[in-house]
Amino acid sequence: MTSSPFRGTAPTRVDHLVVGAGFSGLCAAIKLQEDGETDFLVVEKGDEVGGTWRDNTYPGAACDVPSQLYSFSFAPNPDWSMSFSQQPEIQAYLRRVAAESGTLDRFAFRTRLEDARWDDAAQEWVCRLSGDATGEVRSRTLVLGAGGLSEPKLPEIEGLADFEGELFHSARWDHSVDLAGKRVAVIGTGASAIQIVPEVQKVAGHLDVYQRTAPWVIPRNDRRYSAVERAALRRVPGLQKAYRTAIYWARETYVPAFTWQPKIAWPAKKLALANLRLGIKDPDLRARATPSYQIGCKRILISNTYYPALDADNADLVTDRIARVTDRAVVTADGTERPVDVIVVATGFYTTELPITEHVTGRTGRTVAETWREHGMAAYKGTTVPGFPNLFFIVGPNTGLGHSSMVFVIESQVQYLREAVRAMRAGRYGAVEPTERATRRWNAALQRRMKRTVWSTGGCSSWYLDAHGRNTITWPRTTASMRASLSRFDQAAYDVAPDQTGSTPTREDVSA
Numbered sequence: 289m290t291s292s293p294f295r296g297t298a299p300t301r302v303d304h305l306v307v308g309a310g311f312s313g314l315c316a317a318i319k320l321q322e323d324g325e326t327d328f329l330v331v332e333k334g335d336e337v338g339g340t341w342r343d344n345t346y347p348g349a350a351c352d353v354p355s356q357l358y359s360f361s362f363a364p365n366p367d368w369s370m371s372f373s374q375q376p377e378i379q380a381y382l383r384r385v386a387a388e389s390g391t392l393d394r395f396a397f398r399t400r401l402e403d404a405r406w407d408d409a410a411q412e413w414v415c416r417l418s419g420d421a422t423g424e425v426r427s428r429t430l431v432l433g434a435g436g437l438s439e440p441k442l443p444e445i446e447g448l449a450d451f452e453g454e455l456f457h458s459a460r461w462d463h464s465v466d467l468a469g470k471r472v473a474v475i476g477t478g479a480s481a482i483q484i485v486p487e488v489q490k491v492a493g494h495l496d497v498y499q500r501t502a503p504w505v506i507p508r509n510d511r512r513y514s515a516v517e518r519a520a521l522r523r524v525p526g527l528q529k530a531y532r533t534a535i536y537w538a539r540e541t542y543v544p545a546f547t548w549q550p551k552i553a554w555p556a557k558k559l560a561l562a563n564l565r566l567g568i569k570d571p572d573l574r575a576r577a578t579p580s581y582q583i584g585c586k587r588i589l590i591s592n593t594y595y596p597a598l599d600a601d602n603a604d605l606v607t608d609r610i611a612r613v614t615d616r617a618v619v620t621a622d623g624t625e626r627p628v629d630v631i632v633v634a635t636g637f638y639t640t641e642l643p644i645t646e647h648v649t650g651r652t653g654r655t656v657a658e659t660w661r662e663h664g665m666a667a668y669k670g671t672t673v674p675g676f677p678n679l680f681f682i683v684g685p686n687t688g689l690g691h692s693s694m695v696f697v698i699e700s701q702v703q704y705l706r707e708a709v710r711a712m713r714a715g716r717y718g719a720v721e722p723t724e725r726a727t728r729r730w731n732a733a734l735q736r737r738m739k740r741t742v743w744s745t746g747g748c749s750s751w752y753l754d755a756h757g758r759n760t761i762t763w764p765r766t767t768a769s770m771r772a773s774l775s776r777f778d779q780a781a782y783d784v785a786p787d788q789t790g791s792t793p794t795r796e797d798v799s800a
């Protein structure tokens with residue numbers, strides 16, 4: 289637990305209020321500071337930095353993007369022990385980067401943004417906080433780095449709330465529950481579940497895995513870095529950067545298979561089917577674990593241990609729909625009742641209706657959630673939204689990836705924030721807001737591209753699609769093109785208002 293410097297009353301005004309202290313909020317704080325934008329406050333509802341890597345402590349939690357790429361470009365870590373990092377190591381990395389950044393004195397932990405309201409006369413966000421830091425803070429910009437996968441979603445299953453055994457979500461793992469010898473049910477077979485299942489199977493008396501849709505699972509080519517490799521990464525100038533760059537471009541070559549011609553993903557499909565054959569001996573089980581949609585339509589998962597765990601004597605894969613949960617059992621549609629002591633709910637997160645958007649009210653008096661209710665999430669370049677001046681999303685609409693590192697996306701969006709803040713300083717603007725026209729054109733082009741992606745044509749339903757069936761989560765192009773489009777602040781797409789308050793110092797004043 290990290291102590292908050294802001295226990296009690298928060299400062300009454302800051303230049304930038306950042307929400308969230310995961311990769312996004314931390315990156316924003318570090319880069320703003322680097323630009324001399326030192327007057328900021330980061331509010332975080334949790335006890336410390338880390339975001340998703342602080343919250344997801346379930347057994348087996350690890351990243352499926354290579355360690356060298358899943359880290360800040362400005363804070364390389366030659367000491368990653370594995371080629372794909374485990375959660376404790378990523379969390380330790382984020383703690384270290386935060387501590388060394390010299391920004392933590394402006395982080396308020398255990399603090400929630402209750403609501404934020406745009407004050408047009410003052411050209412400021414009026415933010416109400418609760419928790420360790422309480423009160424009203426006015427800020428020139430509001431940066432939302434609250435995460436796209438931070439609010440656990442429980443399934444709507446009859447009787448779940450009345451279950452009398454232990455029940456918890458994958459992202460809220462209850463470590464006080466000893467699973468040894470217990471009858472455990474895992475609901476879901478997504479990225480979280482397939483990491484949890486092998487760990488639970490090792491200790492549980494019996495494990496039932498409730499599958500609605502079979503995932504595609506390719507082998508996890510994970511390995512431990514040798515001491516020699518780590519020494520080389522530390523000592524040989526440029527080596528780590530070259531290694532990271534090679535991983536990055538290798539991953540960029542996967543993009544056409546997702547966004548243009550799904551058929552060219554056949555090597556991945558072959559690999560996944562071989563993984564299935566190798567991992568499951570029982571032909572009936574293998575058939576039930578075989579996906580029936582195009583690979584890539586849902587996130588491609590990586591594991592060497594998931595299939596053998598399903599094939600173990602103490603595990604069952606249940607493919608009948610869950611009808612209800614009783615006080616001590618899960619009942620499927622065929623009437624079978626399976627007694628259970630513990631239910632692990634690995635059913636994902638609120639993704640297309642981000643809870644934070646309910647709390648942010650813009651220039652016209654509507655919240656972001658209300659603005660998006662009719663047609664779904666849409667932002668300009670995934671970052672800014674008409675009607676919400678000086679608001680910046682990190683990991684906003686259509687910035688998600690199926691093939692590469694979200695840290696790259698986060699750094700790209702933070703770069704755009706920096707450019708916008710620089711433009712505001714240079715032009716003495718009090719408010720910048722993307723035009724409706726630019727936003728409409730951006731999203732029309734994006735959705736046109738989306739039509740031919742595997743996420744639209746692959747024959748699956750996924751958390752990328754909203755209630756209107758529109759993909760508002762993933763980015764349908766290369767990450768290199770995303771970075772290029774976010775590399776400068778394109779003022780022509782914005783309505784800018786001069787600073788009416790005279791309170792925006794120029795860049796020279798800031799760095800003086």
Ligand code: NAP
Nearest residue numbers: 350351352443476477478479480481500501587634635636
């Ligand atoms: P998820 O991918 O949304 O998976 C949720 C699972 O629960 C799916 O199998 C889904 O089935 C099932 N489900 C949902 N509602 C259900 C219901 N009412 N009854 C039965 N089953 C239900 O969630 P997640 O596994 O937590 O992963 C979310 C995202 O987090 C990932 O896609 C990834 O981006 C990220 N993540 C990454 C890692 C990593 O890097 N290794 C690890 C964990 C998570 P359907 O498929 O039928 O919808």
